Amino acid sequence: MTTMFTPDHEWINIEDHEAAVVGITLHAQDALGDVVFVDLPEVGRTYKKGEIAGVVESVKAAADIYMPVEGEVVEVNEDLRADPSLANKDPMGNGWFFKVHVTHMEQFDQLMDPPAYDALLKTL
Amino acid sequence: MTADLLKTPLHALHLELGAKMVPFAGWSMPVNYPTGILAEHRQCRESAALFDVSHMGQLKLSGDDAARALETLVPMDVVDLPLGKQRYAFFTNAAGGLLDDLMITRRADHLFVVVNASRAQADTTHLINHIGHRCNVVPLPDRALLALQGPKAVTALSRLNAGVAALAFMTGNDFDLEGAECFVTRSGYTGEDGFEISVPASQAAALARALLAQPEVKPAGLGSRDTLRLEAGLCLYGHDIDEATTPVEAGLTWAIQKIRRPGGAREGGYPGADVIAAQLAGGPKVKRVGLTGLERVPVREGTVIVDAHGHKLGHVTSGTLGPTVFEPVAMAYLGADHAALHHEVYAEVRGKRLPMRVSAMPFTPHRYHR
Numbered sequence: 001m002t003t004m005f006t007p008d009h010e011w012i013n014i015e016d017h018e019a020a021v022v023g024i025t026l027h028a029q030d031a032l033g034d035v036v037f038v039d040l041p042e043v044g045r046t047y048k049k050g051e052i053a054g055v056v057e058s059v060k061a062a063a064d065i066y067m068p069v070e071g072e073v074v075e076v077n078e079d080l081r082a083d084p085s086l087a088n089k090d091p092m093g094n095g096w097f098f099k100v101h102v103t104h105m106e107q108f109d110q111l112m113d114p115p116a117y118d119a120l121l122k123t124l
Numbered sequence: 125m126t127a128d129l130l131k132t133p134l135h136a137l138h139l140e141l142g143a144k145m146v147p148f149a150g151w152s153m154p155v156n157y158p159t160g161i162l163a164e165h166r167q168c169r170e171s172a173a174l175f176d177v178s179h180m181g182q183l184k185l186s187g188d189d190a191a192r193a194l195e196t197l198v199p200m201d202v203v204d205l206p207l208g209k210q211r212y213a214f215f216t217n218a219a220g221g222l223l224d225d226l227m228i229t230r231r232a233d234h235l236f237v238v239v240n241a242s243r244a245q246a247d248t249t250h251l252i253n254h255i256g257h258r259c260n261v262v263p264l265p266d267r268a269l270l271a272l273q274g275p276k277a278v279t280a281l282s283r284l285n286a287g288v289a290a291l292a293f294m295t296g297n298d299f300d301l302e303g304a305e306c307f308v309t310r311s312g313y314t315g316e317d318g319f320e321i322s323v324p325a326s327q328a329a330a331l332a333r334a335l336l337a338q339p340e341v342k343p344a345g346l347g348s349r350d351t352l353r354l355e356a357g358l359c360l361y362g363h364d365i366d367e368a369t370t371p372v373e374a375g376l377t378w379a380i381q382k383i384r385r386p387g388g389a390r391e392g393g394y395p396g397a398d399v400i401a402a403q404l405a406g407g408p409k410v411k412r413v414g415l416t417g418l419e420r421v422p423v424r425e426g427t428v429i430v431d432a433h434g435h436k437l438g439h440v441t442s443g444t445l446g447p448t449v450f451e452p453v454a455m456a457y458l459g460a461d462h463a464a465l466h467h468e469v470y471a472e473v474r475g476k477r478l479p480m481r482v483s484a485m486p487f488t489p490h491r492y493h494r
Contacts, residue, residue: 033347034162036445037422039474055474057422059161059444060347088160 004068004111007120011092012068012100014108019074019099024056024065026091027121032058035087040076041098047073049107054097056087069107071100132178133268133328141343149241151179154345164344165351165447168314169488172274173344174335181244182267182322183251186234187259194228194235197254199371199394201381205230210294210309212379214371215250220399221367222374223250225359229296229309236296236307238269238320240361268328272335273318273344273352275491280338281308281319288319293492302327302334310493314349315356315486317493348447355446355453357414357485363425364412364441364455370396372403373457374412380404410438411463414485415471417452419478420445423471429456430470430477437462437469446487453487454480 003013009028014020029035039055047053047067054065076098080086086095102108112120129152132138138145143154154176156164167173185194191202200213207230215223224243229236239247244263251261272281282289285299288308296309304327312318323331335341350360359365365374382388386401417423427440443454454471462469465484470477 033156034160036162037420039421057445059165059351059447060155062422062424 004108004113005117005120006066006068006111008066010065010068012108012111014102017102017105020069020071020102020108021096021099022065022068023096024087024091025117027124028056028063029088029091029095032056032061032063034059035084038080038084038087038097040081041067041073043073043076045073046071047100049104056084065097067100068111069100069102070104071102073098074101075099130179132176133325134176134178134332137329137332138176143343143345146346148346149179151241153179154343156345156347157343159342161345161347161351162447164342164348167342168274168316168344168348168352169448170274171342172272172277172280172318172338172340173314173348174332174341175271175273175344175346175349176268176332177271177320177349178268178325178328179241180269181239181241181247182264182269183237183239183248184234184262184264185237185251185255185259186262190235190259191230193255193258195384195390196393197250197395198228199380199384199397199400200228201383201390202228202235203390204383207232208295208297210296210311214365214376214379215247216371216394216396216400217367218395219367220370220372220396220403222361222365222369222371223247223367225361225365227309227311231296231307236322242362264322266325267322268325270321270323270328270332270335271312271314271318272321272341273312273314274316274340276340277316277318278493280335280340283338284334291319293317293494302331304331306331313356313358314352315358315488315490316352317491351444351447354442354444354455355448355486355488356490357455357487359412359455360442369412369457370400370403370408372400373408373410377404407460409460410457411460412441413456413458413463414483414487415440415443415454415456415469415480416449416483416487417454417471417478417480419452421452421473421478423452423454423473423478423480427454428472429458429480430472431462432468432470434477440471448488452480455485458482
C-alpha cells in the first residue's frame with residue numbers, strides 16, 4: 001500500500017519516502033467547495049505529526065492541513081498556489097500540496113488504508 | 125436533528141438537482157448545487173440565477189392603522205409609501221440597536237412584509253405584542269418566495285408574463301405566472317436586477333421548474349447568495365448588523381427618511397429614536413466599512429483588524445474572496461477615526477498581518493433597473 005489517509009482527510013503517497021506527496025482527499029475538496037486559497041508549509045522546516053502545515057480555503061470556509069507524519073518539507077506545489085482550483089479538479093494528482101521526507105515509517109503504517117478510509121466516509 | 129428541520133416547498137426539487145443541503149435558521153436549505161458557489165455566483169452576475177428564499181418570513185399587516193402602527197417600530201416613512209412601492213426598513217430596540225432588517229411593500233389593502241428567516245418568529249411576536257391591537261398581523265406560511273436575480277432575469281421572467289418588465293426597482297404588483305397568483309417585486313439582495321416572487325406554496329415547485337426551463341436561468345444556493353450580497357455591500361443580519369449595532373454605526377442612515385428624522389413632521393416615535401438622533405447629530409464611535417485585501421488571502425468573519433502598531437481597531441463581520449472582483453472583500457466595524465476611505469489597516473490572520481484598505485461599497489456596482 002503506498003497511499004494512506006488521515007481522519008482529517010489528507011492523503012499521503014509514500015512511493016518515494018524521501019519525497020512523500022501529501023494532499024487533500026476527494027471528499028475533503030467536495031466538502032469545502034471551490035478552493036480559492038492555499039497556505040503551504042515552509043520548505044526545509046520539519047513538522048511534527050499532527051502539526052498544522054497549511055491552510056486550504058474555499059469561498060465559504062477555511063480548513064487546516066495537518067502533517068500526516070513527522071518530517072521535513074522538501075517541496076511545495078507552486079502550481080497549486082497559483083491556481084488553488086487544482087485542489088478541486090485533481091485532488092489526488094496535480095492538486096497535491098507538498099512533499100515530505102518521511103523518517104518514521106511506523107507513523108505511515110499507523111494511518112488509514114483505503115478500505116479503512118472508505119469505512120470512515122460511510123459514517124459521515 | 126436533520127429530521128426536525130423545516131423544508132421549503134422546493135425541497136424535493138433541490139434534492140433532484142443535486143443540491144448540498146445544510147441547516148440554516150431551522151430550515152434545510154441548499155448551500156450550492158453541483159456546479160458550486162463560484163459558478164452560481166457568476167451565473168447570477170452574467171445571466172440569471174434562481175434562489176429559493178422561502179425560509180424568509182412573509183407577513184401581511186392589514187387594517188386602516190397598519191402603516192401608522194408600523195411606524196412606531198421602524199424609523200421609516202411607511203404612511204406615505206405609495207401603492208406598489210417597496211422600502212427597505214429595520215426594527216430597532218430601545219438602545220437604537222437593530223432587531224432585524226426587512227422589506228415593506230404597500231399593497232391595495234395591506235402592507236406586505238418580508239423578514240429574515242432567523243428572526244421571523246421573534247419579529248412576528250414583536251409585531252403582535254406592540255401593534256397587534258392596532259392592525260392584523262398575519263404570517264403567510266402558505267406562501268413560498270423565489271428570487272430570480274441577474275441581468276437576464278427580466279428576459280426569462282417576461283416569457284412567463286410580459287407585464288413584469290414594466291416594474292421598476294423597488295416596486296411590486298400582482299402577476300399570473302404559470303397559473304399561480306404571484307406577488308412580484310423588482311428587488312433582491314445580490315446587487316443585480318431581478319425579482320422576488322411570492323407564490324402559493326402548492327404552486328412554487330411548478331413555477332421554479334418553469335423558470336429553470338428558461339435558457340438564461342440556473343439554480344443557485346445560499347452560498348453564492350452570501351458572496352453576491354457581500355460584494356454588493358449589503359448587510360447580513362446576525363453578522364454585519366445585530367441588536368448591538370445601530371443604523372448609524374452600520375451606515376444605514378440612507379434608509380431613514382427625512383420625515384422621521386429630528387425636525388421632520390413625524391420625527392422619532394420608534395424604539396431608540398433618542399440614541400439614533402444623537403448619533404445622527406454627533407456621529408457614531410464605530411462605523412461599518414468595506415475592506416479590500418492587498419494580498420489574495422480571504423479574511424473572514426471574526427478576524428481582528430489592527431493598525432500598523434498592532435493596536436486593535438475592530439473586527440470583521442463578513443469576509444470572503446469576492447468571486448467577481450477576484451480579491452478579498454470584507455465588512456468590518458472600525459473606530460470612526462480609522463474608517464476614512466483608503467485608510468490602510470491590517471487583518472490578523474494566522475499570526476500574520478495582512479494589509480487591507482478601507483474601500484467604498486458596493487465592491488461591485490449595483491445594476492438595478494430604476
